[in-house]
Amino acid sequence: MAMHIVDRRLNPSSKSLENRQRFLRRAKALVQGAVKKASQDRDIKDVLEGGEVSIPLDGMNEPRFYREGGIRDRVLPGNVKFVEGDYLQRPQSKSGRSNDAGEGDGEDAFRFVLSRDEFVDMFLDDLELPDLSKRKLAEVENEGLRRAGYTTSGSPANISVSRTVRLAMARRVALQRPRPEAIAQLETELEHCSDERRPELLAEIERLKSKMRRIPFIDPIDIRYRRFENVPKPVAQAVMFCLMDVSGSMSEHMKDLAKRFYMLLYVFLTRRYRKVEIVFIRHTDRAEEVDEQTFFHGPASGGTLVSSALQAMHEIVQSRYRPADWNIYAAQASDGDNSYADGDLSGRLLKDMILPVTQFFAYLEVGESGSHPFEMSESSLWTLYQRLRAEGAPLSMRKVNDRSEIFPVFHDLFQRRQAKERVAP
Amino acid sequence: MTDRLYEGADWDFATLQRIHDACEEIAEKELGLSVYPNQIEVITAEQMLDAYSSVGMPLYYKHWSFGKQFAHQEASYRKGLMGLAYEIVINSSPCISYLMEENTATMQTLVIAHAAFGHNHFFKNNYLFKQWTDADGILDYLDFAKGYVAQCEEKHGRAAVEQTLDAAHALMSHGVDRYPGKKSLDLRAEEKRAKERRNHEETSFNDLWRTVPTGRTKSASLLSAERRRALLGLPQENLLYFLEKAAPRLQTWQRELLRIVRHISQYFYPQGQTKVMNEGTATYVHYRIMTRLHQTGQISDGNFLEFLQSHTNVVFQPNYDDRRFSGFNPYALGFAMMQDIEKIVTDPTDEDRAWFPDIAGKGDAMAVLRDIWANYRDESFVSQFLSPRLMRHMRMFHLHDDPAVSEGIRVDAIHDERGYRRVRRVLARQYDVGLIDANVEVVDVDLAGDRRLMLKHSVLNGALLNEADAKRVLQHLADLWSYDVSLAEVDASGLVLKEHVAHPRVMAAAA
Structure with missing residues (x-):
């Protein structure tokens, strides 16, 4: 009978994409909630990674008529000890419903994996961020080379000796190539042996030697070359400095506000630049570069000298991020306290060292939730930065007291930034 | 060779x-x-x-x-x-x-x-597949369904279509005819008919007719309850069919969607009733073919071992107390029964002769098996061909769980002389489609009053519907019916154990 073979492998896959999008659209509110929750527990860099989210099934369930409880009869396999008339304990006290309840529980939370893009879309969508990804700068990209495994052909310069030798050894072991020691041993034996054994030994030695010739130490098929791949290399790269006052006056709430702002900035930058590095500098009256965990959660105490952080940032820029190669962004978060004597130094550092090399410097003054920004008296840092601005320094500054203000403030900052960019290309 | x-x-x-x-x-x-x-x-x-x-x-x-x-x-x-x-x-x-x-x-x-x-x-x-499914037409029909749904979305909006389909899906398991009707399904003709219906509407559309006041119809109260039910074809257990035909305010395209979901549900209906047989048959066939290929040297020893490994994984049956246990594995049970039947036909024991006088020792295993494959479904297959030998081999036992009995779950029968028939009967009932799905049917419509649709769940062994889900399904039902819907759960003596009522929401389609 006629039989057809059809090769469907080249058909477009992800036929389910449309259905998946419908599902996400339907579950939008729930998924967004889950994304928000997931992003809270994440580090700034991981916020974009996508990943598993779990949503309650309410509203997403597909109900059916099904029964539960009642008298149940079942036949099961694998009886070893029961005879007719035995009684088994019911699992738990629930009257034989454990099975149904168990299935129900499994359905309650629905887990699935969001791709990176879906995750970011949900994340940004929740914040009603304008579609930033479309506002890309024209980026020039260079081709770069990257190691990409091994290949059987290539230029001699790229021979991978260790891989070749390893393969050769595996082949020699597999084909049982005689070891030179074995032959040497037979030859010593030959020198001392009796006459009748001699031909036998000679034959054996000859056999081993010919086998050794047939199975070369290194065969052309063993040779492996290192393979390289062309990868686009981003020229545009950015570094993001997170400066934060961690003195005792900064509460957890304030740090959380700062973290959210940094997160947004990071998301924004990664949409614009292929490579974004983050440097965390925390300061009290001394500044230090720390990792993210320490930055947000490490304990610290002491006075407040903003200039120490600016100095530290300046040194790091000098040593690691040449302004010619890097786009430098900085965001400073503080409650506004600064030692009075430090004002001048901070102002000078900022104006002469930092602002000339940064693309963008934002100062975020965080306050306790509930306090109204206009009722607060101007802090010393705020006054200082305001004076600098009045002198024409390209500096953005905002006050934030509540989570809900983070995004509007962020959005606002970027509006201004865009305008400036157009004026001075 | x-x-x-x-x-x-x-x-x-x-x-x-x-x-x-x-x-x-x-x-x-x-x-x-x-x-x-x-x-x-x-x-x-x-x-x-x-x-x-x-x-x-x-x-x-x-x-x-x-x-x-x-x-x-x-x-x-x-x-x-x-x-x-x-x-x-x-x-x-x-x-x-x-x-x-x-x-x-x-x-x-x-x-x-x-x-x-x-x-x-x-x-x-x-026979079930022959009776219920139209293998020639299914792909064309699905293609038609896909196109039709897309077209509806374009015309009536995605939300309205989604809402209708959601409701139809909720009733999918109650959208099948359980008893063969006058004629078997011809999906190709179905597609053509749908097109004709649409064309007819388009060509015969006359706005006058829509606005002409219809004369007072005979008061519904004049119709006797019996006659009314007969006219509506009640009681009706195919809920989707009933709605498609009788729901007063559905649009034509909505009826067509219900019809599509119903046809697809019907197409899958036999598969649910023949899992053990279907997988048993396929596994038995692959085992015979692979073994023969190996015997004739068409596949090597190594490859045959590879096959055996997959095969044993497929027919693995964990015991009831195993963590991996989740009911009978249809591959395992089906394959074991097919092999057992082969043995009964070709090399019967005295017990086999006593239990299966019709097939024991008949000699031609394939003829017997082909006959079984054609004429049985899981329930009848198990109830007639599960042998004592296999029950012993799989060490089957029957548990009876009556919530009213405080001692626990009773072991009612095991794989012994006294228990064989009972174990077999209970296992067969586990595959009885009439018992797997809740028996819900439309029993009446209050045409004289508020047009409430009345449904009945005939409760078996005291198992009520899961309340949360029943409410949701009923809600969907009410949306389609567009008047109130009530569902009474009634036990064998006619006692109403529980009642649910749902009121229709405004459907997006109403716009």
């Missing part, structure tokens, strides 16, 4: 052709199978995952629930919780089997033997 079909694990399309031909030779000459023409489609793992979420069908209309399933399956697949099936086979003519490209040559041979011959023969010959 014949030539090997392939060496090692690699295969190409020529290999597949050779494998198919070799399997066909054995299937036709030795096993006497009769199959639909085969179409073998090679797909990637990703495509297999795609196929999963649309119940294995190659095309399907769009709906979010398939996306949900896909998201879920993708997550568990990526985490490694779930392997992919080696194959999916579609009851259509030609019979389509999907083969994953990752499979080794041995796996492809196994899949071809299993799906392209085992399942295929079963689809073509089993």
Whole structure:
């Protein structure tokens, strides 16, 4: 009978994409909630990674008529000890419903994996961020080379000796190539042996030697070359400095506000630049570069000298991020306290060292939730930065007291930034 | 000694052709199978995952629930919780089997033997499939359904279509005719009829008719209750059918959507009733074919061992107290029963002769098996052919769980002389489709009053409907009916145990 073979492998896959999008659209509110929750527990860099989210099934369930409880009869396999008339304990006290309840529980939370893009879309969508990804700068990209495994052909310069030798050894072991020691041993034996054994030994030695010739130490098929791949290399790269006052006056709430702002900035930058590095500098009256965990959660105490952080940032820029190669962004978060004597130094550092090399410097003054920004008296840092601005320094500054203000403030900052960019290309 | 079909694990399309031909030779000459023409489609793992979420069908209309399933399956697949099936086979003519490209040559041979011959023969010959499904028309019909749904979305908005489909899906398990009607389903004609209906509406549309005041119809109260029910075809257990025909305010396209969901539900109806037999048949067939291929030297010892490993995994049956236990494995039970029947026919014991006088010692195992495959479903198959030997071998026992008995769950029968018949009867009932789904039917409509639709759930063994889900389904039902709907759960003595009522929401389609 006629039989057809059809090769469907080249058909477009992800036929389910449309259905998946419908599902996400339907579950939008729930998924967004889950994304928000997931992003809270994440580090700034991981916020974009996508990943598993779990949503309650309410509203997403597909109900059916099904029964539960009642008298149940079942036949099961694998009886070893029961005879007719035995009684088994019911699992738990629930009257034989454990099975149904168990299935129900499994359905309650629905887990699935969001791709990176879906995750970011949900994340940004929740914040009603304008579609930033479309506002890309024209980026020039260079081709770069990257190691990409091994290949059987290539230029001699790229021979991978260790891989070749390893393969050769595996082949020699597999084909049982005689070891030179074995032959040497037979030859010593030959020198001392009796006459009748001699031909036998000679034959054996000859056999081993010919086998050794047939199975070369290194065969052309063993040779492996290192393979390289062309990868686009981003020229545009950015570094993001997170400066934060961690003195005792900064509460957890304030740090959380700062973290959210940094997160947004990071998301924004990664949409614009292929490579974004983050440097965390925390300061009290001394500044230090720390990792993210320490930055947000490490304990610290002491006075407040903003200039120490600016100095530290300046040194790091000098040593690691040449302004010619890097786009430098900085965001400073503080409650506004600064030692009075430090004002001048901070102002000078900022104006002469930092602002000339940064693309963008934002100062975020965080306050306790509930306090109204206009009722607060101007802090010393705020006054200082305001004076600098009045002198024409390209500096953005905002006050934030509540989570809900983070995004509007962020959005606002970027509006201004865009305008400036157009004026001075 | 014949030539090997392939060496090692690699295969190409020529290999597949050779494998198919070799399997066909054995299937036709030795096993006497009769199959639909085969179409073998090679797909990637990703495509297999795609196929999963649309119940294995190659095309399907769009709906979010398939996306949900896909998201879920993708997550568990990526985490490694779930392997992919080696194959999916579609009851259509030609019979389509999907083969994953990752499979080794041995796996492809196994899949071809299993799906392209085992399942295929079963689809073509089993009476349930013959009666209920139209293998020739299904793919065209799905194509029509897909197009129709898309068209409706364009015309009436996605929300309205989604709402109707959601409601229809909730009633899907109650959208089948359980007893054969006057004629079997012809899906191609169905598609044509749908088109004609639409054309008729378009050509005969006359705005006058819509606005002409209809004369007072005979007061409904004049009709006797009996006559009213008869006119509406009540009681009716096919809820989707009833709504399609009788729901007063549905648009034509909504009725058509209900019809589509109902037809698809009906198409899958036999598969739910023949899991054990279908998988048993396919497994038995692949086992026979693979063994013969090995005996004739067409596959090597190594490849045969590879096959045996997969085979034993497939027919593995964990015991009831095993962590992996989740009911009877239809492959295991089905295959064991087929082998057992083979033994009864060819080499019966005295017990076999006493239990199965009709087939014991008849000699031609394939003839007996082919007859069984054609004329039984799981319930009747188990109740007639499960032998004491197999019950002993699988150590089956029967548990009776009556919540009213405080001592616990009673072991009612085990695999002994006193218990065989009872164990067999209870196991067969586990596969009885009449007992698997709740028995819900439309019993009446209050035409004189508020047009309330009345349904009845005939409660069996005190098992009530899950309340939360029943409420949701009822809500969907009320939305379609567009007046109140009530559901009474009634036990055998006529006592009402519980009552649910739902009021319709405004459907997006009303706009």
